[in-house]
Amino acid sequence: NTVAVIGLGYIGLPTAAILASHGQKVIGVDVNPVHVDAVNAGQVPFVEPELETHVAGAVSLGMLSAQAETPKVGTYIIAVPTPFTEGHQADLSYIDAATDAIIPHLEGGELVILESTSPPGATEHLAARIIAARPELTVDQESETNVDVAHCPERVLPGQVMVELVTNDRIVGGLTRRAAERAKALYQTFCTADIFLTDATTAEMAKLTENSFRDVNIAFANELSVIAERLGIDVFELIELANKHPRVNILQPGPGVGGHCIAVDPWFIVSAAPEEARLIRTARNVNDDKPGYVISKVKEALGDAEAPVVAALGLAFKPDIDDMRESPALNITAQLADELPDASILAVEPNVEALPGKLANRRNIALTPLEEAIERADVVALLVDHREFKALDRSLLDGKAVVDTRGTWR
Numbered sequence: 001n002t003v004a005v006i007g008l009g010y011i012g013l014p015t016a017a018i019l020a021s022h023g024q025k026v027i028g029v030d031v032n033p034v035h036v037d038a039v040n041a042g043q044v045p046f047v048e049p050e051l052e053t054h055v056a057g058a059v060s061l062g063m064l065s066a067q068a069e070t071p072k073v074g075t076y077i078i079a080v081p082t083p084f085t086e087g088h089q090a091d092l093s094y095i096d097a098a099t100d101a102i103i104p105h106l107e108g109g110e111l112v113i114l115e116s117t118s119p120p121g122a123t124e125h126l127a128a129r130i131i132a133a134r135p136e137l138t139v140d141q142e143s144e145t146n147v148d149v150a151h152c153p154e155r156v157l158p159g160q161v162m163v164e165l166v167t168n169d170r171i172v173g174g175l176t177r178r179a180a181e182r183a184k185a186l187y188q189t190f191c192t193a194d195i196f197l198t199d200a201t202t203a204e205m206a207k208l209t210e211n212s213f214r215d216v217n218i219a220f221a222n223e224l225s226v227i228a229e230r231l232g233i234d235v236f237e238l239i240e241l242a243n244k245h246p247r248v249n250i251l252q253p254g255p256g257v258g259g260h261c262i263a264v265d266p267w268f269i270v271s272a273a274p275e276e277a278r279l280i281r282t283a284r285n286v287n288d289d290k291p292g293y294v295i296s297k298v299k300e301a302l303g304d305a306e307a308p309v310v311a312a313l314g315l316a317f318k319p320d321i322d323d324m325r326e327s328p329a330l331n332i333t334a335q336l337a338d339e340l341p342d343a344s345i346l347a348v349e350p351n352v353e354a355l356p357g358k359l360a361n362r363r364n365i366a367l368t369p370l371e372e373a374i375e376r377a378d379v380v381a382l383l384v385d386h387r388e389f390k391a392l393d394r395s396l397l398d399g400k401a402v403v404d405t406r407g408t409w410r
């Protein structure tokens with residue numbers, strides 16, 4: 001029984017590789033030829049520790065291959081992106097396209113798993129799409145000719161994916177009990193933790209709830225940072241002390257929330273229940289307002305210096321990675337360059353060799369080595385707590401105005 005994994009990105013490729021290295025024959029499917037060619041060469045087109053070892057091993061054993069066309073197999077896992085539109089609605093077009101590519105191959109008896117993070121109702125939507133195209137099939141009965149449909153959201157942390165795929169508990173939501181049981185049996189081939197069964201909508205909401213919990217908690221920390229500034233106290237000390245309470249566990253403030261998960265998923269809950277999701281919406285707005293606040297602090301620190309120089313430390317969305325998706329550090333740096341046309345913005349990002357496309361065409365931004373940027377800067381803005389910044393010789397900061405959004409140099 002071969003498994004087709006549709007979407008060879010940050011989640012699909014690790015899932016394909018771990019299944020294949022646990023004895024499952026896997027065909028990876030991707031519309032992007034760069035991903036297909038990389039996988040067939042045993043390589044990984046992005047940074048994720050340990051992943052390449054799994055991919056290379058599985059490809060050389062003939063257990064994993066990649067192609068552009070969706071094949072006819074017994075089990076499908078859909079792991080394509082679910083971005084949101086301008087109006088904060090979930091964009092299901094990638095899921096629809098993947099489903100449409102599967103539909104002609106179905107004859108009953110298959111298992112279709114939606115792994116992409118999805119708004120409530122997406123799994124039922126997928127099933128309805130199958131039935132609309134193929135009314136002779138069923139998805140809601142436990143029979144020989146039934147197509148079993150389940151939602152199994154991933155919950156792995158970028159940077160630790162290969163470990164967390166094995167050790168994290170999982171939630172599986174089936175449109176039927178049998179669909180959930182079959183999906184559980186597949187994930188049990190590599191996952192050593194508990195796998196809990198529920199219905200599809202609860203599974204969808206569980207994933208969104210986890211990321212919203214984190215977003216709300218970070219918003220609380222970000223709001224505290226602005227309050228502390230107004231009161232003239234150190235927010236990092238404040239949180240450290242409050243967290244000494246046995247039932248308090250506040251997260252850390254920063255320049256905003258980035259990545260493609262925590263800054264996105266809460267909107268799926270808001271758009272599903274706009275009247276009710278008041279706290280979740282407000283938290284999103286609090287976190288989205290934080291980059292603007294940081295920009296105002298940098299401008300304040302510059303005063304009316306002529307031809308000012310700003311060192312912007314970090315572009316990634318979190319420490320020690322090269323991922324810049326939805327990164328507040330990247331957006332702050334771009335916006336500083338736009339709003340301060342006479343300033344030189346010295347961007348420091350130890351994890352990349354060139355400025356990303358979004359910054360590359362601005363004449364007043366230059367990718368600069370750390371010590372040179374600090375030496376030349378009037379204001380140093382610490383946007384990401386990369387290990388190189390934590391290790392900085394603090395005496396280099398003497399006489400500089402510092403906006404330390406992460407509390408790294410307290």
Ligand code: SAJ
Pocket residue numbers: 117154155156157158210211214218251252253254255256257258259260261262317318319
């Ligand atoms: N952040 C803070 N303060 C904190 C913690 C995080 O400002 O105290 C910021 C980070 O700097 C970053 C953003 O939040 O900009 C998100 O980073 P993260 O490390 O919290 O999470 P992600 O986006 O890398 O991964 C999350 C994880 N979800 C949870 O921890 C609940 C991961 O388990 C999910 O699998 C992943 O989202 C996903 O794919 O949904």
